[in-house]
Amino acid sequence: xxTILLVEDNEMNRDMLSRRLLRRGYAVLTAVDGESGxxxxxxxxxxxxxxxxxLPNIDGLEATRRLKGDTRTKDIPVIVxxxxxxxxxxTQAIEAGGDDYDIKPVEIERLAAKIQTLLGRExx
Numbered sequence: 001x002x003t004i005l006l007v008e009d010n011e012m013n014r015d016m017l018s019r020r021l022l023r024r025g026y027a028v029l030t031a032v033d034g035e036s037g038x039x040x041x042x043x044x045x046x047x048x049x050x051x052x053x054x055l056p057n058i059d060g061l062e063a064t065r066r067l068k069g070d071t072r073t074k075d076i077p078v079i080v081x082x083x084x085x086x087x088x089x090x091t092q093a094i095e096a097g098g099d100d101y102d103i104k105p106v107e108i109e110r111l112a113a114k115i116q117t118l119l120g121r122e123x124x
Contacts, residue, residue, distance in 0.1 A: 007037030034063035068097030
């Protein structure tokens with residue numbers, strides 16, 4: 001079973017997205033801030049990470065930089081998620097090491113296609 005780590009501080013967003021991913025057959029781990037997300041990625045080694053930008057402690061861009069700078073986690077694909085969708089956000093996410101970028105509110109079909117692409121599988 002493919003495991004996705006969802007790093008999201010907003011409880012409603014975390015719950016909604018977790019349920020949608022579970023229905024699609026993924027195992028889901030969650031973290032509520034950037035620091036615990038980095039720690040969990042290092043210990044659990046998920047196949048993919050969904051990283052919110054606006055997180056407490058360390059933000060999602062810095063957490064992504066740390067993950068991509070660590071030999072244990074650098075190959076785990078990261079999709080950076082943000083509600084702000086300002087011009088330049090995608091560039092910042094990619095420069096931080098994100099493999100892809102998506103906006104909130106999450107459109108699950110679009111996000112699922114990105115997940116499948118990064119995992120090297122056809123969309124379900």
